Amino acid sequence: MGLTRVPGLLFGGDYNPEQWPEEVWEEDVRLMARAGVNIVTVGVFSWSRLEPAPGVHDFGWLDRILDLLHAHGIAADLATATATPPPWLVRRHPEMLPVDAAGTRLEFGSRQGYCPSSPVFRDATVRLARAMAERYRDHPALVMWHVGNEYADHTAECFCEESARDFRRWLERRYGTLDGLNSAWGTSCWGQHYTDWAQLAPPRKAPGPVNPTQVLDWRRFSSDALLACFEAERRVLKEVTPGIPVTTNFMSILHHLDYWKWAAAEDVVSDDAYPDPADPRAGVKAALSYDLMRSLKRQPWLLLESAPSAVSWREVNVPKEPGTMRLHSLQAVAHGSDGVMFFQWRQARYGPEKFHSAMLPHGGTDTRQWRETLALGADVRRLAEVAGSTTSAEVALVLDWESWWGLEAPESLPSNRLRLHALLLSWYAPLHARGIAVDLTPPDRDLSGYKVVIAPNLYLCTAEQAAALAAFPGRLVVGPFSGVVDAADHVHEGGAPGPLRELLGLRTEEFWPIPDGLTQEVVTADGTRLVARTWSEWLEVDDAQVVARYCGGPLDGRPAITRRGRATYLGCLPEDVAPVLDEVLDAAGVTGVTGPDLPEGVEACRRGDLLFLLNHGAAAATVPLPASGTDLLTGRHLHGSVDIAPRDAVVLKH
Numbered sequence: 237m238g239l240t241r242v243p244g245l246l247f248g249g250d251y252n253p254e255q256w257p258e259e260v261w262e263e264d265v266r267l268m269a270r271a272g273v274n275i276v277t278v279g280v281f282s283w284s285r286l287e288p289a290p291g292v293h294d295f296g297w298l299d300r301i302l303d304l305l306h307a308h309g310i311a312a313d314l315a316t317a318t319a320t321p322p323p324w325l326v327r328r329h330p331e332m333l334p335v336d337a338a339g340t341r342l343e344f345g346s347r348q349g350y351c352p353s354s355p356v357f358r359d360a361t362v363r364l365a366r367a368m369a370e371r372y373r374d375h376p377a378l379v380m381w382h383v384g385n386e387y388a389d390h391t392a393e394c395f396c397e398e399s400a401r402d403f404r405r406w407l408e409r410r411y412g413t414l415d416g417l418n419s420a421w422g423t424s425c426w427g428q429h430y431t432d433w434a435q436l437a438p439p440r441k442a443p444g445p446v447n448p449t450q451v452l453d454w455r456r457f458s459s460d461a462l463l464a465c466f467e468a469e470r471r472v473l474k475e476v477t478p479g480i481p482v483t484t485n486f487m488s489i490l491h492h493l494d495y496w497k498w499a500a501a502e503d504v505v506s507d508d509a510y511p512d513p514a515d516p517r518a519g520v521k522a523a524l525s526y527d528l529m530r531s532l533k534r535q536p537w538l539l540l541e542s543a544p545s546a547v548s549w550r551e552v553n554v555p556k557e558p559g560t561m562r563l564h565s566l567q568a569v570a571h572g573s574d575g576v577m578f579f580q581w582r583q584a585r586y587g588p589e590k591f592h593s594a595m596l597p598h599g600g601t602d603t604r605q606w607r608e609t610l611a612l613g614a615d616v617r618r619l620a621e622v623a624g625s626t627t628s629a630e631v632a633l634v635l636d637w638e639s640w641w642g643l644e645a646p647e648s649l650p651s652n653r654l655r656l657h658a659l660l661l662s663w664y665a666p667l668h669a670r671g672i673a674v675d676l677t678p679p680d681r682d683l684s685g686y687k688v689v690i691a692p693n694l695y696l697c698t699a700e701q702a703a704a705l706a707a708f709p710g711r712l713v714v715g716p717f718s719g720v721v722d723a724a725d726h727v728h729e730g731g732a733p734g735p736l737r738e739l740l741g742l743r744t745e746e747f748w749p750i751p752d753g754l755t756q757e758v759v760t761a762d763g764t765r766l767v768a769r770t771w772s773e774w775l776e777v778d779d780a781q782v783v784a785r786y787c788g789g790p791l792d793g794r795p796a797i798t799r800r801g802r803a804t805y806l807g808c809l810p811e812d813v814a815p816v817l818d819e820v821l822d823a824a825g826v827t828g829v830t831g832p833d834l835p836e837g838v839e840a841c842r843r844g845d846l847l848f849l850l851n852h853g854a855a856a857a858t859v860p861l862p863a864s865g866t867d868l869l870t871g872r873h874l875h876g877s878v879d880i881a882p883r884d885a886v887v888l889k890h
Contacts, residue, residue: 247575
């Protein structure tokens, strides 16, 4: 069983019928049926059309399009249309427009033009969501609700007075008393002691660095404020249509929102993914994001938006070469998506996204893009049995949003060169290249099902998180600058690695960031030479074994990488972590799905009983097969090995 009552994998895209005369709609649904489209997202930016005046609804056009879709066997992921408020609401209540950190109120004319804490905005969204739910609760086309759109894309935070009031309420719930807040924020530093809740404000633009704990709490609050918007609509939808799943589209690995908390509030995890065709690492970056989506609820998810070819918002919008749309789509399915959907169905003729590619481009059906849409639809139907299947991983990467927010605070750190996404990729990329399945996990989730857990960085680490890592029975790897601060962003007593000290058997005496353009050589016990950039640390060993030492420079001869029992610690950032990783994998008995001979550029992953092989490289590749089977895409029986052309794929069923 898939994510909705639609059988098999979902295939479709964002459909904006309000941008086209009704005589075009008939052609649209006819072509959708021809392409094998079985679902479309409808109504995302339609608030001003559905409610042209306060309390006045015009559902007629939406009734007609939903009826037309259903008549052609096409389901609807129906948006509540609250992604952007209508002009009349904004002009009646200009105080609901967002304000930036410098105090500038942003104007209407784009999208997401709202303050997340605005009661006017929230109440209006709930009223519209209820009206939508009550009208379409029994419509046969409705299979999923779509709330908002890409939360935090344009409006991740608002610094207005309404947000300030909401922030104060949030702080009072968190700390209870001003004494508690003053202690947590360390307000005795720089004379910031508060004596009244009314004195508190968002971390607006200030003459110098802002209190880092205030900034961290602001990140927490801003994520929660947007989540409250989603949850307000969700409650209404579940009240009126309890059997219809609710989603909102995530934006891959997004810094602003704690997706662990968000995913717990939705029925279906969905994602918008736009790998850059000009980026040679696009495939591995997308795979990392997809594995996060799969891990958020430990169940299949949905690729709700992707680009058939070029996007419209990069400085240079490179099209996808022939076959790349198919390759990227199959990659999402391989990593757990129960469908492939796009922005957009019919390419717009006006607006900011008129040059964004579509399943049906400006040139119509006599185009390369349309032919690829037809071919992909056929492939998706051939893979119908994939729906609902899962992936088992023996390796997990730790990702904690609060630690991420602390690590990338705007000021006051030893170096601002540490970026969590890059740290995650440094470990994920070699695992991906070896065909090893990877989950992502918060540090305090049950880890007992894994053989290897890697925390590339855990700057903020609580005693509870450290205890969860200590209880993990497998091989653990902890990256640099971990265990530094507690939940209040206070340095742990005794310094880093704080609550991880006993587990790791060492302490960090001094952080030693490496200036841009310089490197630090590291030599392992067996003579392997590694090159570290960006970061190093002066380590003092308690009872850990030294695995590698610095060679040259001010840290010459000092420990760089250590091991205590099953836990490995890196006090530096090697350009290539493979030598460390391979030792850990070998000790844990973890191997790739095709063994050690996976050609460069070929991705291998297993979902259920199917083996996906995807060639991201520029040359054909011969891939050894672990067993014989049938390629579901072509019907060929394969054994021994298979030759895969560039941007081609094999889905092997044993």
